[in-house]
Amino acid sequence: MHTPLPLTRDLVLIGGGHAHALVLRAWGMAPLPGARLTLISPAPTAPYTGMLPGHIAGHYPRAALEIDLVRLARHAGARLILDRATGLDRAAGRVHLRDGAPVAYDVAALDIGITSDMPALPGFVDHAVAAKPLDAYASRWSAFLEALDAGRVPPQVAVIGGGVAGVELALAMAHRMARHDAARVTVLEAGAQALPGVSAQARSRLLAHMDRLGVALITGARAARIEAGAVVLQDARRVPSALTVGAAGARAQGWLADTGLHLTEGAITVDRHLRSVTDPAIFAAGDCAHLSHAPRPKAGVFAVRESPILAANLRAALSEGRGAGRMRAYRPQRDYLKLVSTGGKGAVADKWGRVW
Structure with missing residues (x-):
């Protein structure tokens, strides 16, 4: 007997990086029926890193750097959870949070950036x-x-x-x-x-x-x-x-090592569809992703260019079995400004x- 697909499928975006911000914007203009969208972010805003040197030099106030995730989530009809992701239970389809209850997902995407801290250096x-x-x-x-x-x-x-x-x-x-x-x-x-x-x-x-x-x-x-x-x-x-x-x-967020996903230098290894090579329910973009088909340095331009591909492929993944369109491949430029x-x-x- 054919088991019907659930009427509602959960898409969870982990992190408010540049790629996810643009996914939210695109989703608000063309939401997917039957999909419930959740954004998990530790803060209601996310800084635009390209403006950081200008802020440090005194050209821009701190507020000018901020991307308003609350407004984007409202535009996309998404639930916004202000908390920090700390792990994935892939078998159960749950995102573990630092403070709140686990969040269920059918498809999840990560855009959580990297850190340049040096904990092994004394002091x-x-x-x-x-x-x-x-x-x-x-x-x-x-x-x-x-x-x-x-x-x-x-x-x-x-x-x-x-x-x-x-x-x-x-x-x-x-x-x-x-x-x-x-x-x-x-x-x-x-x-x-x-x-x-x-x-x-x-x-x-x-x-x-x-x-x-x-x-x-x-x-x-x-x-x-x-x-x-x-x-x-x-x-x-x-x-x-x-x-x-x-x-x-820079190095990836440490908790990724406990997810069981294939990692490359700590980053989630993804294919040309920005999909984990380990788990088809997991996608990643930005600095926390390693492009196995076309390795590139960490740069914000790639996260921005990945966003329309990620948005299309998340829709396709949520609609699998419902006659959805095919996945789109991300082909990063060889050189960038x-x-x-x-x-x-x-x-x-x-x-x-x-x-x-």
């Missing part, structure tokens, strides 16, 4: 802040500026990591602190060269901007520990710092070997 938890997720960093920066203006701390900042993120934030902080005498921002790069992810010409321009703003660069610098007022390197050198920011790479802000209201652009 990091007590004396430093990770650049990602940006909420804690933006709050710590605001508190640092308040203390700096009151004369309670020296204008000394250290950034661990000399990639694009570290250099961009260093330039933004140096720009903001330029009015303070003896302001000093130091970028600590473990490798022999900073900015490995950009072209040689872009690197040259960014290093020139660092020089103009007085941002120091130390290569071959491996942090041994963080203290209240300094970063101590493995060669025993001490780099004075009243604020230490971690921007050396890298815009690295330089502290002021300017940036270095790098794409296809061209720099401007």
Whole structure:
């Protein structure tokens, strides 16, 4: 005897990242009959990461960064649960939450980002802040500026990591602190060269901007520990710092390791449909996903481009067995425009070997 599909199927979006924000927007314009949508997010807003350097540099207020998830959920007719996901019971189809009761799903998608904290580095938890997720960093920066203006701390900042993120934030902080005498921002790069992810010409321009703003660069610098007022390197050198920011790479959310999903460097391994290679009921997008068919660096542009594919494929997954359309494949671009802000209201652009 044929068992009819349930009249209502539950789609649960875990995390309010860029891809999910755009899925909510699309869903509100064309909801799927018979589907119940839930968004789980630890906060009612989500920051737009592309504006972070501008906020740090003083060009935008904190509120300007926020994506209003409450408004998007209302637009999509979605239930919004303000809580943090901590695990998946895939056998039962449940999302476990930090505070609330488990949430049932038929199909779930994750867009929970990454973190750049360094818990294994002694002193990091007590004396430093990770650049990602940006909420804690933006709050710590605001508190640092308040203390700096009151004369309670020296204008000394250290950034661990000399990639694009570290250099961009260093330039933004140096720009903001330029009015303070003896302001000093130091970028600590473990490798022999900073900015490995950009072209040689872009690197040259960014290093020139660092020089103009007085941002120091130390290569071959491996942090041994963080203290209240300094970063101590493995060669025993001490780099004075009243604020230490971690921007050396990133790692996935730790609880994903307990889901039983196939992971690649901690990120959920997905196929060309953004579907878990382990579980057809699970999708992932943004930095928490690893594209098995076309690996790419972590960049917000991919999350934005993934969103229409994710929206279409979630609809198809919910409608399987009901004559739904086929899944769409996500084919990421090979190169993408890298815009690295330089502290002021300017940036270095790098794409296809061209720099401007």
